[in-house]
Amino acid sequence: MANDLLHLTEEQREIQSLARDFARQEIAPFIAEWDENAHFEPTLVKKMGDLGFLGMLIPEEYDGLGVDTATYLVALEEIATVDASAAVMMSVHNSLPTEMILRFGSDEQKNRFLRPMARGELLGAFALSEPEAGSDAASLVTQAKLDGDCWVLNGTKSWVTSGNHAGVILTMARTDTRENRAGARGIGTFIVTPDLPGFSVGKKEDKLGLRSSPTVQLTFDNMRVPVANLLGEPAMGFIYAMQSLENGRLGIAAQSIGIARAALEAATAYAGERNQFGSPIRDFQAIQFKLADMATRIAASRTLLHAAAHAKDRGENVKQASSMAKLFASETAMFATNQAVQIFGGYGYVKDYPVERLFRDAKVTEIYEGTSEIQRIVIAQELYASD
């Protein structure tokens, strides 16, 4: 496989095998049923926590594995190759809420929240989007008003991955409503727990793909959040969210590569078995060209992603690189799954083979954690930034 281009270390190969074996044994046999019934399997959280997959980037001093970003992404790709739903749960948890608490949280917050999150005892979620604030995230209207020793939150959050199973939800809300604090300025990030009075889970979305990863609305009705749960500075929450989304986008790129790789592997195997016009269809150049394009785009996506991951670990600015990796990998996932369905023909359009699910799962990678259009805007803005 083109994975070899990465020259994985011994430790990375071990973690890759661990992730692959786990996904094949604990997830693969149930995927079709979970997808059909939109079932989220809560025991996966404990099992993934026990293996360290929910604390990959958290240092050992806070009970995490403390591996580098590239190693984390290798594990995530393996999980995604088997199940993109489990992968998004793992990606959101590792890339967004835990990274935010690690980077911007107090020692007390790290001890209280990060440790159990690293062990998989508390699942993390990220609540930025609202019904009227999607791509324009800074237009969010959820309010946070200081009242004594609490912030009182009112509003609705949308599209929250794992929001109905999370023990910790990093939530962005407007802390300052003065006119000169509109947009990105005057937004705070709060560590919300579902036991807070006024917290409720609303609509669970009935989705095209990623059906065994729940996506829900959350409503806050005069929800009192202790001041100790404010992350960092009260007006910096949007900046924290944007910085964390750079990690998130690397995770979604790895998820996309996993989906694309699963499509390539399924299509390659099928092309060897399926006979038409007297020979296996892989003998035809029309099929070979599709497989070659899929393999090339996957290798290019992975190379770009891992270059971005290494740059991040060197402490470099990866705002543009993470958007490039996410953009290219998610469009590769859509391309590869579309080609795979085409190679399978009618059999690709039904649930007897996995490519139908892969095709449905791929689409959202071009939408969440910033649409492809938003990634292009971020990439272009960084070109001007160096003027």
Ligand code: CAA
């Ligand atoms: N790092 C640090 N600071 C950043 C930053 C970054 N990556 N990106 C922006 N900022 C800062 C800017 O420097 C600016 O600061 P100043 O005011 O001090 O100059 C401030 O943030 C505002 O930036 P912009 O003016 O660029 O903000 P904008 O309102 O024009 O929006 C955007 C920028 C790129 C469009 C942003 O809104 C965006 O990324 N939108 C997409 C939203 C998104 O990705 N949502 C994901 C939802 S979560 C999800 O999907 C998770 C899940 O569950 C799967």
